[in-house]
Amino acid sequence: MFSVINFSFHYIFFLSKGPPAQDPHTPIDFIRKPRLDERVSLEMISVGNPVPTFAWTHEGKPVTSSDVNHSSTVVISGVRVGDFGFYILEMHNEYGTANFTYFLQADGEKKPKLCK
Numbered sequence: 001m002f003s004v005i006n007f008s009f010h011y012i013f014f015l016s017k018g019p020p021a022q023d024p025h026t027p028i029d030f031i032r033k034p035r036l037d038e039r040v041s042l043e044m045i046s047v048g049n050p051v052p053t054f055a056w057t058h059e060g061k062p063v064t065s066s067d068v069n070h071s072s073t074v075v076i077s078g079v080r081v082g083d084f085g086f087y088i089l090e091m092h093n094e095y096g097t098a099n100f101t102y103f104l105q106a107d108g109e110k111k112p113k114l115c116k
Contacts, residue, residue, distance in 0.1 A: 019096025020048035
């Protein structure tokens with residue numbers, strides 16, 4: 001006779017102090033290939049304690065991002081020619097700084113609209 005035993009696991013995370021870094025459990029696509037007029041998101045999920053600040057730049061100019069706790073996202077709702085190129089993300093807290101480079105590469109002209 002077999003018995004079924006149910007186990008419930010509860011995880012408690014103790015966050016030690018440390019510099020920001022990419023979350024090793026979250027894959028990040030650092031090269032994106034959108035077409036013109038497409039929507040694209042550049043995302044980072046980080047680790048580090050305390051929570052880092054995020055600063056994005058494109059061609060040396062600041063880029064607006066949406067930052068919540070350990071995540072930061074830049075959304076380009078309609079890609080234009082001037083949006084292609086390198087995006088630099090700098091994450092910083094009192095224990096250090098981490099930099100990441102993203103690349104937005106053109107993947108052709110915009111998709112044609114289908115007539116109904």
